[in-house]
Amino acid sequence: MAQAAIELIGINKSFGAVRANRDINLEVARGTIHGIVGENGAGKSTLMSILYGFYQADSGEIHVGGKPVSINTSNDAIALGIGMVHQHFMLVDNFTVLENVILGAENDALLKSSIAKARSELERLEREYGLEVDPDAIIEELPVGLQQRVEILKALYRGAEILILDEPTGVLTPAEADHLFRILKQLKEQGKTVVLITHKLREIMAITDTVSVMRQGTMVATRATKETTVGELAELMVGRRVLLRVEKGQSEAGAIKLSVKNLTVKDSRGVTMVDDVSFDVRGGEIVGIAGVAGNGQSELLEAISGIRHAVSGEVMLEGRPVDLTGKADPGELRDRGLAHVPEDRHHVGLVLAFEENENSILGYHDDERYLKGPFLNVDAIMADAKDKIEKYDIRPGNPRLRTANFSGGNQQKIVLAREMEQDPGVLIVGQPTRGVDVGAIEFIHKRLIAMRDQGKAVLVVSVELDEIRSLSDRILVMFAGRIVGEHGPEATEGELGLLMAGVEHQEAAE
Amino acid sequence: MDSFVAIVQVLDSTIRLSVPLLLACLAGLYSERAGIFDIGLEGKMLVGAFAGAAAASVFHSAFIGLGMAILISVAFAMVHGFASITHRGNQIVSGVAINFVAAGSTIILGQAWFQQGGRTPALQPGERFEAIVWPGADAVRGVPILGPIYSELISGHSILVYFAFAMVPFTWWVLFRTRFGLRMRAVGENPAAVDTAGISVAWLRYRALICTGVLTGVAGAYLSMVQNGGFVKDMTAGKGYIALAALIFAKWKPVNAMFACLLFGFLDALSIRLQGTPLPIVGKVPVQFMQALPYVLTVILLAGFIGKAIPPRAGGVPYVKER
Numbered sequence: 133m134a135q136a137a138i139e140l141i142g143i144n145k146s147f148g149a150v151r152a153n154r155d156i157n158l159e160v161a162r163g164t165i166h167g168i169v170g171e172n173g174a175g176k177s178t179l180m181s182i183l184y185g186f187y188q189a190d191s192g193e194i195h196v197g198g199k200p201v202s203i204n205t206s207n208d209a210i211a212l213g214i215g216m217v218h219q220h221f222m223l224v225d226n227f228t229v230l231e232n233v234i235l236g237a238e239n240d241a242l243l244k245s246s247i248a249k250a251r252s253e254l255e256r257l258e259r260e261y262g263l264e265v266d267p268d269a270i271i272e273e274l275p276v277g278l279q280q281r282v283e284i285l286k287a288l289y290r291g292a293e294i295l296i297l298d299e300p301t302g303v304l305t306p307a308e309a310d311h312l313f314r315i316l317k318q319l320k321e322q323g324k325t326v327v328l329i330t331h332k333l334r335e336i337m338a339i340t341d342t343v344s345v346m347r348q349g350t351m352v353a354t355r356a357t358k359e360t361t362v363g364e365l366a367e368l369m370v371g372r373r374v375l376l377r378v379e380k381g382q383s384e385a386g387a388i389k390l391s392v393k394n395l396t397v398k399d400s401r402g403v404t405m406v407d408d409v410s411f412d413v414r415g416g417e418i419v420g421i422a423g424v425a426g427n428g429q430s431e432l433l434e435a436i437s438g439i440r441h442a443v444s445g446e447v448m449l450e451g452r453p454v455d456l457t458g459k460a461d462p463g464e465l466r467d468r469g470l471a472h473v474p475e476d477r478h479h480v481g482l483v484l485a486f487e488e489n490e491n492s493i494l495g496y497h498d499d500e501r502y503l504k505g506p507f508l509n510v511d512a513i514m515a516d517a518k519d520k521i522e523k524y525d526i527r528p529g530n531p532r533l534r535t536a537n538f539s540g541g542n543q544q545k546i547v548l549a550r551e552m553e554q555d556p557g558v559l560i561v562g563q564p565t566r567g568v569d570v571g572a573i574e575f576i577h578k579r580l581i582a583m584r585d586q587g588k589a590v591l592v593v594s595v596e597l598d599e600i601r602s603l604s605d606r607i608l609v610m611f612a613g614r615i616v617g618e619h620g621p622e623a624t625e626g627e628l629g630l631l632m633a634g635v636e637h638q639e640a641a642e
Numbered sequence: 643m644d645s646f647v648a649i650v651q652v653l654d655s656t657i658r659l660s661v662p663l664l665l666a667c668l669a670g671l672y673s674e675r676a677g678i679f680d681i682g683l684e685g686k687m688l689v690g691a692f693a694g695a696a697a698a699s700v701f702h703s704a705f706i707g708l709g710m711a712i713l714i715s716v717a718f719a720m721v722h723g724f725a726s727i728t729h730r731g732n733q734i735v736s737g738v739a740i741n742f743v744a745a746g747s748t749i750i751l752g753q754a755w756f757q758q759g760g761r762t763p764a765l766q767p768g769e770r771f772e773a774i775v776w777p778g779a780d781a782v783r784g785v786p787i788l789g790p791i792y793s794e795l796i797s798g799h800s801i802l803v804y805f806a807f808a809m810v811p812f813t814w815w816v817l818f819r820t821r822f823g824l825r826m827r828a829v830g831e832n833p834a835a836v837d838t839a840g841i842s843v844a845w846l847r848y849r850a851l852i853c854t855g856v857l858t859g860v861a862g863a864y865l866s867m868v869q870n871g872g873f874v875k876d877m878t879a880g881k882g883y884i885a886l887a888a889l890i891f892a893k894w895k896p897v898n899a900m901f902a903c904l905l906f907g908f909l910d911a912l913s914i915r916l917q918g919t920p921l922p923i924v925g926k927v928p929v930q931f932m933q934a935l936p937y938v939l940t941v942i943l944l945a946g947f948i949g950k951a952i953p954p955r956a957g958g959v960p961y962v963k964e965r
Binding site for chain 1: 818819820821822823824825827828831832834835836837838839840841955963
């Protein structure tokens with residue numbers, strides 16, 4: 133085995149009463165891609181922050197390149213050749229690529245020589261690793277994939293030999309993620325060591341050499357990737373067996389509950405995002421819409437839920453039309469039995485600064501159950517919130533806690549609990565499990581299928597193909613604003629992938 | 643020719659009146675670019691004015707006065723930094739507190755030390771900054787057009803005026819051509835990026851506040867030792883706030899800041915000039931109207947004519963390391 137690039141021995145770290153890392157041992161071999169998986173809050177990011185000098189361990193030793201070191205600041209880590217690509221990019225949005233690259237690594241008090249050096253250095257890195265990016269572009273004008281590339285360049289510019297990536301694909305489209313993996317493989321070939329933190333098991337299987345699993349602050353296992361399976365890793369992460377594919381019976385489709393006819397939607401720039409889309413959703417079935425992000429799914433959801441103006445077409449909810457001018461009253465649609473779990477829970481689904489119980493009735497606060505005369509009936513709301521917490525296993529189970537303090541998966545459960553418990557006839561869900569842990573995914577999928585079995589019409593939009601295939605009774609594929617194909621749940625990944633890439637669509641057009 | 647002379651005179655007083663605004667505006671630019679809102683420019687100018695005039699009159703030296711003005715003003719800036727950087731307090735509250743402390747303490751100390759109703763003694767020649775007459779200024783005075791421009795507009799100002807205008811290109815150079823400037827702009831936009839790059843956010847912000855303190859100190863010294871022959875209570879009269887308005891107007895850019903301050907200075911100069919003069923069509927207007935004019939125009943300009951002013955994104959938010 134190659135010499136260890138990093139060795140962590142007995143690392144402990146507590147935040148107040150929370151023990152984020154307990155007696156962690158980890159060895160990362162030089163020139164490999166080492167994955168670290170674990171659910172949100174398992175302590176992966178804390179561990180890497182200790183390695184990058186953002187926090188100091190309470191106890192334990194760090195060895196880099198075989199020698200014991202103390203890393204007290206990010207500067208120490210950088211000097212040891214450790215670079216980090218953060219989940220939320222550490223870039224100055226209105227600076228150029230060059231300015232971001234040299235920030236903190238300037239030659240001297242004047243910028244001129246640093247900029248010249250960075251420019252030639254970037255050219256070299258571009259040649260060696262295929263990391264092309266315009267050095268004079270402004271960060272905020274670049275797509276996220278390129279912004280991430282700038283983060284990688286920043287680390288390489290500082291001479292990083294060990295690169296830590298924290299949830300790098302969370303913000304990327306599948307194509308961008310593939311490109312990132314190619315870059316990482318190239319880095320590995322050049323002898324760099326890569327540590328990849330993620331909770332997406334597919335990525336681990338696809339790219340890593342070795343994988344370590346964390347659970348609740350401890351390191352539970354390290355495996356050679358070749359010798360393990362997704363099932364085993366999921367089980368190690370959650371601590372029990374996880375159903376990656378939820379079992380479900382045959383659907384018994386009933387009457388049409390939601391009907392979309394010739395719907396066309398344009399975005400604010402006037403670009404057609406949804407192009408003449410028609411489909412029906414019946415009671416007792418789950419219809420899944422697959423597609424690469426940005427092919428009109430978001431706009432479709434928004435138009436159906438009455439938030440976005442549609443240029444033409446009609447949407448019938450239980451036989452009555454929905455106002456498509458974009459001025460529909462969401463409250464009225466809710467009364468008519470439409471529940472909507474939005475794609476972006478932070479901006480649309482929740483008020484993060486509110487307490488959990490407030491979010492658990494948000495939008496339904498005019499309901500008589502929650503009112504006492506003109507005032508909110510706090511007792512009823514709290515009882516209702518506690519009930520939902522129990523039913524949906526929302527953790528921590530404190531309805532008074534600020535919503536921002538819940539993990540992503542639990543925030544999603546808060547939204548789902550709120551919408552599902554209203555007993556809607558039609559449920560529209562955008563990205564049901566974005567940023568959600570494996571254990572919670574299983575739970576959410578089970579609830580959605582339970583809704584279906586109660587005879588509700590469920591429309592699911594997701595960029596996760598596995599999810600669509602596991603949940604849907606019928607799969608519609610969207611590409612460039614159009615529905616380009618329909619398949620049953622038995623469709624293979626390959627078939628759907630071709631449709632999602634627009635291959636058949638283009639051939640048909642020719 | 644008379645009207646030409648009048649114009650030159652108005653422009654001349656425009657320069658004199660813009661200088662304290664410009665210095666305060668650039669002072670604010672340093673702190674706000676580093677992500678610290680500074681509503682306490684007014685207070686820092688005021689203590690600078692008082693310290694400058696008091697020290698100059700006690701030690702009989704304009705330069706000791708200037709030094710004292712800068713020292714005290716920087717000290718106040720550090721108090722603001724201690725509250726809002728080290729202790730992550732609310733920057734607006736801290737700034738307002740500084741303004742109140744400045745307004746009260748200058749009057750009390752002035753009365754205690756000099757017993758002249760809160761004023762400092764009138765400064766004697768040598769205790770003030772005198773106008774610098776450029777070579778040949780008197781000789782060319784008679785030359786049409788260029789003469790008055792050279793002798794009135796360019797020559798005949800105190801050293802602090804030249805300093806203020808020299809600070810404009812200097813500040814631009816610091817911001818966009820030096821390491822300190824790059825880091826300072828970065829810390830005002832995304833302090834986490836600076837922190838992960840291994841640079842101290844707090845020390846960087848403190849240094850920006852030192853720059854702010856130096857410039858407000860000079861601005862204060864200009865008020866009490868150049869424009870006026872001593873300190874008078876509340877002599878800043880809202881200039882710190884107008885400077886903040888000019889900073890927004892200038893979109894936090896140094897050269898724009900100069901033009902914004904010259905515009906506000908011009909409006910001020912015009913209002914003084916036009917007092918009691920009947921205007922065409924409307925006739926004679928009350929003095930108060932003319933005095934209010936710069937402020938009215940400020941509101942109109944700020945409301946409608948500058949487009950979108952995007953402040954530094956981390957402005958006003960104390961930096962806390964995230965988990």
